[in-house]
Amino acid sequence: MDQITKKLKTFQNITPDREFSQRARFLILSSKKIETSKQRLFGYLRFVFAESRIAAAGLALVAVFAIFVVYGYFNGAKIQQANNEEGLRLAETQYYQQTAQNPSFFSRLEQKLGDFLNTVF
Amino acid sequence: MIEDKELIKKAKQGSAESFGLLYDKHLNQIYRFVYLKVSNKQITEDLTQQVFLSAWQNIDSYQHQGFPFTSWLYRIARNAVIDHYRTSRSHIGLEAISEVADYSDLAGELEAKLELGKIKIALVSLPSDYQDVIVMRFIEELSHQEIAAALNKSEGAVRVLQHRALNSLKKILNNGSNN
Numbered sequence: 194m195d196q197i198t199k200k201l202k203t204f205q206n207i208t209p210d211r212e213f214s215q216r217a218r219f220l221i222l223s224s225k226k227i228e229t230s231k232q233r234l235f236g237y238l239r240f241v242f243a244e245s246r247i248a249a250a251g252l253a254l255v256a257v258f259a260i261f262v263v264y265g266y267f268n269g270a271k272i273q274q275a276n277n278e279e280g281l282r283l284a285e286t287q288y289y290q291q292t293a294q295n296p297s298f299f300s301r302l303e304q305k306l307g308d309f310l311n312t313v314f
Numbered sequence: 315m316i317e318d319k320e321l322i323k324k325a326k327q328g329s330a331e332s333f334g335l336l337y338d339k340h341l342n343q344i345y346r347f348v349y350l351k352v353s354n355k356q357i358t359e360d361l362t363q364q365v366f367l368s369a370w371q372n373i374d375s376y377q378h379q380g381f382p383f384t385s386w387l388y389r390i391a392r393n394a395v396i397d398h399y400r401t402s403r404s405h406i407g408l409e410a411i412s413e414v415a416d417y418s419d420l421a422g423e424l425e426a427k428l429e430l431g432k433i434k435i436a437l438v439s440l441p442s443d444y445q446d447v448i449v450m451r452f453i454e455e456l457s458h459q460e461i462a463a464a465l466n467k468s469e470g471a472v473r474v475l476q477h478r479a480l481n482s483l484k485k486i487l488n489n490g491s492n493n
Contacts, residue, residue, distance in 0.1 A: 197484060200433055201452040209345040209362065217363040218337055221370055222330040 318383045325373050333370050340384055341366070343454050344391050350449050351395045353438055361398055365391045381463030384456070388464035392446060436486040444479035451476055 292300065318339070324332035344365055349358040368390050369376075376386050437445055446465060450456045458476075462469045 197433065197480070197487065198452045200430065201448065203430055204346065204350060204434075204449075204453045207346045207349055208342050209359065213359050214341055217359070217366065218334060221337065221363065221367050222334050224367060224370065 319378060322373065322376060322378070322383060325370075326376075333373065336369075336383065337366055340387055343384065344387055346453060347388060347391055347446075347449050348395060350434070350437060350453070351442075351445055352398065353434070357398065361391070361394045365394050368394070382460060385460050385463035388446075388450065389466070392442075392464070396442070432487065433483075436483055439486060440479060440482055443475055444482055447472060447475045447479045448483060 296304070318336065321332040321336050325336060341362070345358060345362045348361045348365070349355070352358055352361065365387065369387055376383065437448060440448070443465070447461060450461045450464065451458075456464075458469045458472050462472045465472065465475075467475070
């Protein structure tokens, strides 16, 4: 370490005034953060992105709900149709069973007429 | 003592108190750096305030990439000084000697004060890069790595710059003493 570098170290005694340090500290820290146009743009994009995420999530929920509704509607219609056909079949079977057990006047007449015609011819 | 990293994290979240602690910690270094480059107390105060204000406004853009916060502050200070010289060309004269004398009470004797004044004038007359390296290395005692980060140069380039800067300073001082 030569003479010059030793002397340079003397400059370490240079320090700011206390009054300046305090004043500057106060002014700097009380200053509001200024937004540059770039920061504003990023802020806007962040906002839009966040908003669009919320919108996308909402849309997805609505879509899922709509799928359930449509599926339920068609499935319900199918079930109802099947029920109706089944019901019809049941009613028909019941009708024929009842008719076989308690034949009506006309069916009895029809049968007797059939039997008579069979014996005659 | 809280680490710079922790304080920066909090300052980024908007904590003025944390930035205040960073200010307290680094003010002297930055003030000295600016003062030794502009040689005027009033301008030094203005520029130092500007440096910290700019650091506070742009703390979000600071990213710890292996070099300390001080290097980032030096970089801002350097740009502030360059801008200052671009807009107004300051003159260095007897004012530099008298102001150094004010700060060098410890040196005692008048001869020593004048010697320091000479060194200061020689320092200010060096190219900007040389001044930066001498101040950072021999006054602020930063490592080559820290200086390299502040000057945006490689460590090798800083070593070369330091060698040349010291030689230039010695040359100017020797010429001054011969005249």
